[in-house]
Amino acid sequence: MKKINIFLFTAIVFYLGFIGARAFFSGYPFSLICYNCKSCDSICVIGIDPQGFMAASVADDPDIYIYVTNYRIYAGEAEKLDPDMIIQCNDKKIKVSAALNEGLISRDTEIITYKMKAKDAAKVCIECAACERVCPVKLPILDVIKGLKNPGREKSL
Amino acid sequence: MTPNRYINYFLIIVLITLVIYFGRKVYREIFPGDYPMVTPTAESKFIFGENEIIVKLSATTKNGNIIVYTYGPDGNFYGMLKPIKDLSITIRKGDNADFMVQVYGREIGETSFMKKMDRYIRKVGMYDLLIEAVEKKWNYGVQNCLYPICTRCTDGCKSVVSTSNLPLVMSVMDNGEIKPVFRKGRCPRCGKCIIWCPSGVIQKEKQPWEK
Numbered sequence A: 001m002k003k004i005n006i007f008l009f010t011a012i013v014f015y016l017g018f019i020g021a022r023a024f025f026s027g028y029p030f031s032l033i034c035y036n037c038k039s040c041d042s043i044c045v046i047g048i049d050p051q052g053f054m055a056a057s058v059a060d061d062p063d064i065y066i067y068v069t070n071y072r073i074y075a076g077e078a079e080k081l082d083p084d085m086i087i088q089c090n091d092k093k094i095k096v097s098a099a100l101n102e103g104l105i106s107r108d109t110e111i112i113t114y115k116m117k118a119k120d121a122a123k124v125c126i127e128c129a130a131c132e133r134v135c136p137v138k139l140p141i142l143d144v145i146k147g148l149k150n151p152g153r154e155k156s157l
Numbered sequence B: 001m002t003p004n005r006y007i008n009y010f011l012i013i014v015l016i017t018l019v020i021y022f023g024r025k026v027y028r029e030i031f032p033g034d035y036p037m038v039t040p041t042a043e044s045k046f047i048f049g050e051n052e053i054i055v056k057l058s059a060t061t062k063n064g065n066i067i068v069y070t071y072g073p074d075g076n077f078y079g080m081l082k083p084i085k086d087l088s089i090t091i092r093k094g095d096n097a098d099f100m101v102q103v104y105g106r107e108i109g110e111t112s113f114m115k116k117m118d119r120y121i122r123k124v125g126m127y128d129l130l131i132e133a134v135e136k137k138w139n140y141g142v143q144n145c146l147y148p149i150c151t152r153c154t155d156g157c158k159s160v161v162s163t164s165n166l167p168l169v170m171s172v173m174d175n176g177e178i179k180p181v182f183r184k185g186r187c188p189r190c191g192k193c194i195i196w197c198p199s200g201v202i203q204k205e206k207q208p209w210e211k
Ligand code: SF4
Pocket: A043, A044, A045, A046, A047, A048, A050, A125, A126, A127, A128, A129, A130, A131, A132
């Protein structure tokens, strides 16, 4: 029993250490404080879930897909940004490339997004800072967004 | 548990706190010492068609989006954020308003946002409302300023000027547009509104030799 406890304790310490280290290397260790309270995602008019930016920092991965449920964009531009972006089309959630291939939309159709990569969501964010205003732990979400927008500015992300 | 173990836990917590504290970037801003200037919105021409309205613009915006607004039968301001393509915007049947702002003359009241996450709480068709606005001669148009989605300039100003009489206030213009109005005398030129404005509507005032 004691051995199992030691093993589990070590595994947990390593796992937490790994998460902490990734968040630290992303340049935004404060993102670990985000407790996914969801206050920010109901405030964003273009439907971004800003908690996704925090998740991208914790994972040090700007390519994770996050919700952006109300952004209007032309299909051609969405395809250029990321052909695997998920859009809302006739009440279906579908990849923009698939919707174009199936002829459901043309490149000149204005579509509404559903999920996109965190780095692309940062590009479409209008920096209104509404999410920052409502964050109960006052996380500087815009700093993360700006880092994702201009990856050169940061060591990582 | 031995006291040593408690000390270890305590040290781990202190270490994590220190990492987070020093890892957090210091928020630095440079205040330029200039008065802000509110720039005008691009000119627009609305072309009304059977199923869509095309809006031709004289210029694009900093982030490629613009607010299309119209007033409704209740006298309130309805708007949606639209992407600009080749200096034009298309409003189709089925395009719903993103927000509504109560308007009392030049004053602004409560704002309500119509969409939460991926569903609408209230659907107001912008195409039909714009057609009605033309018939009934209500104000409609486009607006560069992202209010009410954004309130950064007035928020920034409130954090600097500790009086209810702010140098920068949101106001309703003659054409129904909502944008900040600036009164020079009370402004200590902190520059927050210039730096924080994401749409480029607020810029630093041009000096006579720059004009
Ligand atoms: S700053 Fe960006 S993510 Fe935050 S509420 Fe505004 S548009 Fe949404």
